[in-house]
Amino acid sequence: MKKIKGYLYxxxxxxxxxxxxxxxxxxxxxxxxxRSGFDNTFVAFNNYAEVINNExxxxxxxxxxxxxxxxxxxxxxxxxxxxxxxFETKPPKILxxxxxxxxxxxxxxxxxxxxxxxxxxYNNLLDSxxxxxxxxxxxxxxxxxxxxxxxxxxxxxMDKSLIESAEINGASYIQKLKYxxxxxxxxxxxxxxxxxxxxxxxxxxxxxxxxxSYPNPNxxxxxxxxxxxxxxxxxxxxxxxxxxxxxxxFIFTYxxxxxxxxxxxxxxxx
Amino acid sequence: MxxxxxxxxxxxxxxxxxxxxxxxxxxxxxxxxxxxxxxDIIPKQFNLQQYYSIALEKAEYFKFFINSIKLTSFIxxxxxxxxxxxxxxxxxxxxxxxxxxxxIYILAILLPFQVTLVPNYLILDKMGRALNxxxxxxxxxxxxPGIFSSFGVFLLRQFIKGIPxxxxxAARIDGAGNIRILFKIVIPYIKPAVFSLIxxxxxxxxxxxxxxIIFIDTxxxxxxxxxxxxxxxxxxxxxxxxxxxxxxxxxxxxxxGEKYIRKGLVLGGKxxx
Numbered sequence: 001m002k003k004i005k006g007y008l009y010x011x012x013x014x015x016x017x018x019x020x021x022x023x024x025x026x027x028x029x030x031x032x033x034x035r036s037g038f039d040n041t042f043v044a045f046n047n048y049a050e051v052i053n054n055e056x057x058x059x060x061x062x063x064x065x066x067x068x069x070x071x072x073x074x075x076x077x078x079x080x081x082x083x084x085x086x087f088e089t090k091p092p093k094i095l096x097x098x099x100x101x102x103x104x105x106x107x108x109x110x111x112x113x114x115x116x117x118x119x120x121x122y123n124n125l126l127d128s129x130x131x132x133x134x135x136x137x138x139x140x141x142x143x144x145x146x147x148x149x150x151x152x153x154x155x156x157x158m159d160k161s162l163i164e165s166a167e168i169n170g171a172s173y174i175q176k177l178k179y180x181x182x183x184x185x186x187x188x189x190x191x192x193x194x195x196x197x198x199x200x201x202x203x204x205x206x207x208x209x210x211x212x213s214y215p216n217p218n219x220x221x222x223x224x225x226x227x228x229x230x231x232x233x234x235x236x237x238x239x240x241x242x243x244x245x246x247x248x249x250f251i252f253t254y255x256x257x258x259x260x261x262x263x264x265x266x267x268x269x270x
Numbered sequence: 271m272x273x274x275x276x277x278x279x280x281x282x283x284x285x286x287x288x289x290x291x292x293x294x295x296x297x298x299x300x301x302x303x304x305x306x307x308x309x310d311i312i313p314k315q316f317n318l319q320q321y322y323s324i325a326l327e328k329a330e331y332f333k334f335f336i337n338s339i340k341l342t343s344f345i346x347x348x349x350x351x352x353x354x355x356x357x358x359x360x361x362x363x364x365x366x367x368x369x370x371x372x373x374i375y376i377l378a379i380l381l382p383f384q385v386t387l388v389p390n391y392l393i394l395d396k397m398g399r400a401l402n403x404x405x406x407x408x409x410x411x412x413x414x415p416g417i418f419s420s421f422g423v424f425l426l427r428q429f430i431k432g433i434p435x436x437x438x439x440a441a442r443i444d445g446a447g448n449i450r451i452l453f454k455i456v457i458p459y460i461k462p463a464v465f466s467l468i469x470x471x472x473x474x475x476x477x478x479x480x481x482x483i484i485f486i487d488t489x490x491x492x493x494x495x496x497x498x499x500x501x502x503x504x505x506x507x508x509x510x511x512x513x514x515x516x517x518x519x520x521x522x523x524x525x526x527g528e529k530y531i532r533k534g535l536v537l538g539g540k541x542x543x
Contacts, residue, residue: 006365016418024389104524109513201382
């Protein structure tokens with residue numbers, strides 16, 4: 001009896017979660033192997049091959065990768081440095097509040113500002129080949145808050161005795177950083193990394209609000225590709241693209257976890 | 271050194287707050303000044319015209335505002351209720367397959383909306399047909415996936431896990447059942463976590479856009495985010511006032527709940543397995 005009760009408690013959530021997330025994802029696999037959303041003929045990996053060879057998909061994939069490879073490390077490093085500065089200087093609280101507030105601001109409300117800064121004049125950034133810079137800046141502006149909060153709390157909860165003993169032994173600040181603070185904060189960095197990956201998908205909102213469904217090709221993201229395929233009712237292409245996307249994300253996340261595991265091993269050895 | 275860093279931090283924080291200040295001060299400007307090319311943050315004269323115009327000529331703005339409030343509050347309500355019950359089961363009850371199911375819940379958080387989008391759309395379409403009700407193009411199409419997303423369960427489970435087992439065991443020995451334990455021990459204990467979930471869910475859904483552009487066809491059912499974007503092109507003279515009114519609820523909830531977010535984000539990252 002005791003064993004069954006647990007199932008009863010998770011049941012409402014589990015049913016909804018299965019129906020709305022898990023089953024459709026599995027069901028979508030069928031689509032990705034069908035001729036079209038309306039014709040179930042099995043076509044093996046044709047859709048996947050077509051998607052991979054599709055120029056728009058390649059462009060979207062490339063842009064999304066460029067965005068993630070640049071923006072994710074950049075925002076992690078920036079928030080780490082900002083957290084260190086805040087931790088060491090104990091500034092007035094309002095300064096930190098200013099930096100984290102953008103996370104609460106809806107994208108559409110600041111679009112006026114970003115259009116004015118990045119999108120006016122003849123040589124505006126949003127229409128140039130460097131438009132990605134604007135997207136990365138907006139992303140950093142909006143998402144530093146999450147990372148900063150995580151880093152600051154972990155810094156304050158850090159085991160002070162290690163740092164004190166290092167100070168007694170005459171370690172420089174850089175040495176302390178390299179041998180104590182950064183290794184101690186690795187678990188937080190993993191978490192920050194995952195939060196950042198999740199948030200990085202939401203950058204589509206900002207691009208969409210600034211430039212609609214067909215933006216400057218330099219910032220045409222995977223999400224644009226999918227939305228547009230959706231509008232054309234090409235479910236089979238869309239689901240294939242979605243699974244390719246999902247696989248890439250899981251590989252990304254897996255790499256982060258591997259780094260995390262290695263880190264624990266190293267700590268274990270020392 | 272400290273002074274230099276403080277000044278640097280001060281300048282950086284100004285950069286972060288600037289877009290918001292700009293939006294705010296522009297809401298007190300006339301259209302002439304807004305359209306001026308340079309980035310201007312001081313109104314030539316303090317002017318409430320934009321706010322008057324929105325109230326008098328653009329009253330439909332408030333309908334969209336209410337749409338956003340409706341979507342956000344239903345999602346929050348569902349996330350909290352399901353999060354507490356399910357999180358409790360995952361944290362403190364034992365049953366076969368518990369951890370496996372929980373891992374699936376975590377993996378689902380990682381999936382971006384773009385991946386679940388079409389499957390979601392198709393299933394809502396099928397559900398609607400099977401039950402003979404319309405789901406697509408109604409707010410339910412946004413609310414249902416919002417309620418059942420696994421984030422709330424994950425977050426609250428992490429907190430409930432932190433309740434010492436002895437407290438729960440003691441209550442069991444005193445004859446308390448699960449429901450009593452849930453109400454007398456778990457809910458009071460995780461109040462900060464619930465606030466943290468409310469604030470984080472609010473921030474995310476107040477800003478929601480992707481779901482709306484896919485699931486909603488009828489213009490008047492759209493959330494404020496999409497409507498505000500249309501205002502920018504159609505009635506720019508009220509855009510900034512509309513933007514400020516859109517920001518205000520988010521800002522109030524954020525500033526009131528900031529300390530809870532801190533708790534939420536930190537516990538979310540704790541690995542206890």
